[in-house]
Amino acid sequence: MTEIQIQDELVTRVEGHGNIVVNVENGDLETCEWQVVESPRFFESMFVGKDYEAVPHMTSRICGICSASHVDASLKAVEDAIGVSVTDQTERLRKLALNAEIIQSHVLHLGYLVLPDLLDSKSVIPLADTHEDEVKTVIRLHECGNELLETVAGRSVHSQRLIPGGFSKLPTEAELSEVRKDLKAATEDLEAVTALVEELASELPHFERETEYISLTHPEEYALYEGTLYSSDRGNLGETPYEDVVNEYVTEQSTAKFAKHARDSYFVGALARVNNNYEQLSDRGKAIAERFALEPLCTNPYLNTVAQLVELGHLFETSIDFIDGLLEEGLDPQSDYHSPDINPEDGRGVGLLEAPRGLLIHDYQFEDGRCQEANSVIPTNQNHGNIQQDMEALVPTILEAPEAQIERDLEMLVRAYDPCISCSTHYLDVEFVDSTE
Amino acid sequence: MSETNMKPRVGFFDFTGCEGDQLQVINLEDELLKLVEIVDIVSFREATSAHSDDYHIAFVEGSIATDHDAERLKDIRSNAETVVALGSCASIAGINAVRNGQDFETVTERVYGDDAGTIDAWEEAKPASAVIDVEYEIPGCPIDQDEFLRVVTALVRGREPTLPTYPVCLECKLNENTCAFLRDDVCLGPVTRGGCDAVCVSEGTRCWGCRGLIDNPNENAAFDVLEAHGLSVSEVTDFYDMYFGWQRREEVTQ
Numbered sequence: 001m002t003e004i005q006i007q008d009e010l011v012t013r014v015e016g017h018g019n020i021v022v023n024v025e026n027g028d029l030e031t032c033e034w035q036v037v038e039s040p041r042f043f044e045s046m047f048v049g050k051d052y053e054a055v056p057h058m059t060s061r062i063c064g065i066c067s068a069s070h071v072d073a074s075l076k077a078v079e080d081a082i083g084v085s086v087t088d089q090t091e092r093l094r095k096l097a098l099n100a101e102i103i104q105s106h107v108l109h110l111g112y113l114v115l116p117d118l119l120d121s122k123s124v125i126p127l128a129d130t131h132e133d134e135v136k137t138v139i140r141l142h143e144c145g146n147e148l149l150e151t152v153a154g155r156s157v158h159s160q161r162l163i164p165g166g167f168s169k170l171p172t173e174a175e176l177s178e179v180r181k182d183l184k185a186a187t188e189d190l191e192a193v194t195a196l197v198e199e200l201a202s203e204l205p206h207f208e209r210e211t212e213y214i215s216l217t218h219p220e221e222y223a224l225y226e227g228t229l230y231s232s233d234r235g236n237l238g239e240t241p242y243e244d245v246v247n248e249y250v251t252e253q254s255t256a257k258f259a260k261h262a263r264d265s266y267f268v269g270a271l272a273r274v275n276n277n278y279e280q281l282s283d284r285g286k287a288i289a290e291r292f293a294l295e296p297l298c299t300n301p302y303l304n305t306v307a308q309l310v311e312l313g314h315l316f317e318t319s320i321d322f323i324d325g326l327l328e329e330g331l332d333p334q335s336d337y338h339s340p341d342i343n344p345e346d347g348r349g350v351g352l353l354e355a356p357r358g359l360l361i362h363d364y365q366f367e368d369g370r371c372q373e374a375n376s377v378i379p380t381n382q383n384h385g386n387i388q389q390d391m392e393a394l395v396p397t398i399l400e401a402p403e404a405q406i407e408r409d410l411e412m413l414v415r416a417y418d419p420c421i422s423c424s425t426h427y428l429d430v431e432f433v434d435s436t437e
Numbered sequence: 438m439s440e441t442n443m444k445p446r447v448g449f450f451d452f453t454g455c456e457g458d459q460l461q462v463i464n465l466e467d468e469l470l471k472l473v474e475i476v477d478i479v480s481f482r483e484a485t486s487a488h489s490d491d492y493h494i495a496f497v498e499g500s501i502a503t504d505h506d507a508e509r510l511k512d513i514r515s516n517a518e519t520v521v522a523l524g525s526c527a528s529i530a531g532i533n534a535v536r537n538g539q540d541f542e543t544v545t546e547r548v549y550g551d552d553a554g555t556i557d558a559w560e561e562a563k564p565a566s567a568v569i570d571v572e573y574e575i576p577g578c579p580i581d582q583d584e585f586l587r588v589v590t591a592l593v594r595g596r597e598p599t600l601p602t603y604p605v606c607l608e609c610k611l612n613e614n615t616c617a618f619l620r621d622d623v624c625l626g627p628v629t630r631g632g633c634d635a636v637c638v639s640e641g642t643r644c645w646g647c648r649g650l651i652d653n654p655n656e657n658a659a660f661d662v663l664e665a666h667g668l669s670v671s672e673v674t675d676f677y678d679m680y681f682g683w684q685r686r687e688e689v690t691q
Contacts, residue, residue, distance in 0.1 A: 039453040039502045040558050045547040046535040054679065057645060061532045064457020064579060112463065125478060128470055139466045146464055154640035156464060157457045157579040161640050168641030337620055337641045373547075 020410050022395060032395050034387045034414065047364070047374040052078050052164050052344055055371050059362065060158045062376070065108070068101040068153055069355035070362070071162045072225065077362040078164050081349025082369065084342055089332055090166045092322055095225045097152045097162065098353065099319045102224070103145030104156065105356035106270070106308040106315075109418045111138030111193065114305050117412050118200040134196055137189045141312075144186045148319060151179045165340025170331055180323045183316055190312060194288055197309055201292060204302045205409050209393045211299065211386055212263050213272035214245065216354050222280040222314060223273070224354045230276050232297060233262040242352065242361050246377050258385035259377075265385030268358025269417065270307035271298060285314030301390055304416045344369040355379055357418050380419045387417055445593055448480035448492040449523070450513055452506045453533060453562060454499030457579040458524035465582055472586070475593050494519045494592055497571075500526040500533040500562040507568050514569040519592060521573045522565045523585075525680060528574040529649040533562035534682035564683060573598050578647035578680070581633050601631040604651050605644045609635035617643045623666050623676065628654035646680040 023031035043062055047055050059074035060067040072094050079086065112124045115138065121127050128135045146156040151171045153159030161167045216227030217236060229237040229245050237245060246259050260266065274281070274289065275296045281289065289295065289310045294303060350363045358379035365373040390413055398406050449459055459481070465472065472478075479489040495517035501507055514520055525531030536544050541560040545553035565571050575588055584600075591598040605626035609616070612635050617624035625646035626638065637644055650656075663673045677685065 039506055040548065040556060041453060041533065042536045042544050042548050042558075045539060045544040046532070048539075048547065049675070051675075054675075058532060058535070058679075061455050061457070061578065064455040064460045067455070067457065108460075108463065123481070125473055128473070135470075139470075142464075143466045146466075155636065157460055160637045160642050163642065337615060337617075337622070339620075339622065 020414065022406070022410065024399060027399070029395055032391050034384060034391055036384065044374040044376055047371045050371050051369050052082055052342070052366065055364065056162070056164065064157050065105055066101060066355045066357065067158050068097045068149060068162070069353065069360055071159060072098050073351040073353045073355070073360050073362045075162060075164060076351030076353065077349040077364050078366070079349065080351065081347050081364050081366040082342065082344035083347065084165050086166055087332070089326070091225070092326060093152055093167060094162065096319060096322045097149060097159070098225050099315050099322070100145050100148035100152060102356045103312060103315050104142060104149060106312050107138060107142040107145055110197070110305060110308055111142060113415055117408070117415065118203045137192045141186055141189050141193065144182050147182055148179050151175050163340070165342055166338065168338050169336070170334060173327055173331060176323050176327060180320060183320050186316055190316060194291065194309060197306065198291060201306070204305070205412065206300065207302060207394055208299045209301070209390055211389065212261055212266040213275045214261060214266045214268055214359060215272040215276045216352060216359065217277055222277050226353065231262060232275055242350065242377070246361070246382060248381070258388070259382040260385060265389045266382065267301070267386045268379050268382045269304055270311050271301070271304040272358060273354060274298070274307040274310055281310065282314045282317040284317040285310050288313040301413060302416045304418065358382065383417050383419065387414060387419070444475060444477045445494055446479045446489070446492040447476045447494045447496065448513070448517070449478070449482070449496045450480065450498070450509070451482065452497065452499030452510065452527070453502040454524065454526040454531070456498065458498045461579045461582055462585065468586065472589065476589065490516050492517055494521065496521050496523040497527050497565050498523040500530050501565060501568050502533065502559050502562040503557060510565060510568055519572045520565070520569065521575060521588065522571050523575055524580050525576050525578040525647050525649065527565045528576040529680065530562050530564045530683035531578055531647070531680060535678060537561045537682055537686070538678060574600070576630060576648040577633060584632055602652055603631045605629045605631045605633065605635050605648070607631055608633070609638050612639050614638045618662065618666060621666070623663055623668060625676065627662070628656060628659045646677070650681055650684050
């Protein structure tokens with residue numbers, strides 16, 4: 001084979017718009033690009049002048065799939081900026097909302113977006129006929145994540161209850177007990193999905209490339225809602241400002257801003273978290289990891305999907321623990337339409353957390369209760385550089401394979417990162433490389 | 438649709454937005470399986486890599502904010518018999534329109550700094566109807582799942598889908614909520630199109646106006662009420678423009 005031209009218009013089954021361009025002439029790799037064609041949203045400008053209640057409301061609209069993560073991170077940044085502290089109960093409920101959203105998002109990715117690849121299907125819809133039980137299991141798990149999110153946050157897409165200073169409305173203890181039952185019952189479904197992925201795991205390409213893995217870390221827990229920055233290359237980065245870790249830069253061959261730290265690129269997301277904080281996974285999480293022989297340092301990006309499955313085990317287990325803790329102590333009652341008393345101070349605030357797809361940062365400057373300046377760093381943007389580096393390493397090793405397989409392997413690679421391009425806020429002009437000329 | 442026994446073919450397409458409305462469709466879960474019994478989903482990039490340009494009904498999500506968006510949307514218009522705007526960004530430009538009121542040079546500089554000059558986006562984010570003819574709109578941020586199913590069912594049965602013409606206030610009363618104004622908060626329920634079951638007030642907050650202005654709203658009275666509750670004129674305008682920005686500027690120009 002001397003000439004290959006692959007131009008995938010809009011990679012499907014990812015959230016957002018991305019193109020893969022590969023052009024091989026006379027056996028030489030001429031072009032290999034991961035392009036992003038999402039229209040800019042300009043959120044950081046839209047925040048300017050908005051008050052501290054409006055900013056988290058708007059932040060939610062950055063991404064429908066991880067809206068609760070954006071709201072959690074935004075609230076942390078707002079409260080840090082205007083000098084508001086929240087109760088332990090509020091933090092625990094926010095953590096529960098984050099858990100719920102990661103469950104929902106991981107199941108969506110695993111069950112609706114990746115599983116069709118492994119079962120050689122174009123989508124989950126035809127699978128409803130050929131693999132009815134499996135599809136129904138996936139739907140139940142997805143529903144369970146959404147139910148937990150609705151119980152805590154009011155709605156699964158663009159929640160209303162999470163507000164500066166606390167919650168406008170609390171779940172009742174009866175509702176928490178009810179959803180706890182569903183989480184408990186989901187054990188069986190998660191086992192079924194784990195067994196299915198185990199059966200199909202050989203379909204995942206074997207590809208290793210060392211890179212840097214960046215996530216949060218926390219001394220007492222598997223870091224999701226809070227922690228300090230951690231690099232698999234450099235260890236705990238302590239109080240290092242995030243700007244010195246997330247070095248965004250513009251590259252000639254790409255349309256998106258890339259990020260780098262110790263190397264040319266780094267990886268954020270489930271695999272980075274599992275690699276960096278493996279020991280803090282719950283028993284159930286670790287048990288799933290062991291079944292796939294997934295242990296630090298795993299350098300196969302395709303196994304990000306398996307890392308998500310590992311996290312599902314952890315998340316179901318710890319969500320039940322959170323609820324048990326809340327029920328044991330009882331929820332502190334509050335008035336209906338709760339509106340926390342806030343006297344905003346001036347200042348800057350930064351909120352870091354682990355969204356489903358990795359490290360998420362919101363950074364705001366507030367004066368007189370209004371946002372003056374904002375910066376948001378989105379997980380997917382941090383991964384673009386790593387996707388590009390993976391492709392450059394992978395393509396030369398599979399050039400002899402049939403074109404359809406190269407295409408599939410590359411699409412699966414992009415999908416493994418679970419890119420959520422719709423929420424990426426920094427995109428540059430797109431120039432198409434026309435591989436057909 | 439010429440053949441009577443054929444399921445209508447449906448496509449979902451996304452533009453400048455958060456894709457939360459498509460997620461609301463996926464979140465139908467079991468209902469989604471029932472939905473595919475009455476329609477053939479031939480394009481839904483968030484959920485399937487199968488794709489066809491042969492469809493009757495196109496649901497378009499997100500605002501139109503680049504030439505590339507506009508070209509894609511026009512192609513979809515030429516393929517589809519019926520185009521339905523899905524969600525607030527597609528129906529009324531939604532939250533994307535917040536930046537329309539800001540100086541575009543400042544907007545790009547704030548977000549892209551030194552690289553601002555390379556940004557290729559329109560100065561205004563627009564609803565789908567500003568670029569092509571749109572038959573129906575399903576507003577909401579995100580869309581209400583029941584309303585979506587009602588619209589699809591109506592279209593499949595050849596009936597005209599309609600939207601409520603009453604304000605959110607009516608549904609709020611039916612839910613026996615305490616009025617936001619009575620608890621010293623502010624609210625856009627009086628001028629916002631109903632159909633959401635007043636879900637934000639019921640969850641303890643206020644109506645932010647995501648479903649857009651009702652037909653013939655009494656905006657002056659609403660402005661007065663908000664001012665009487667302590668908002669300055671600029672604060673009222675700011676509150677209005679979270680979701681009404683595009684509609685209000687359209688009113689002025691008409």
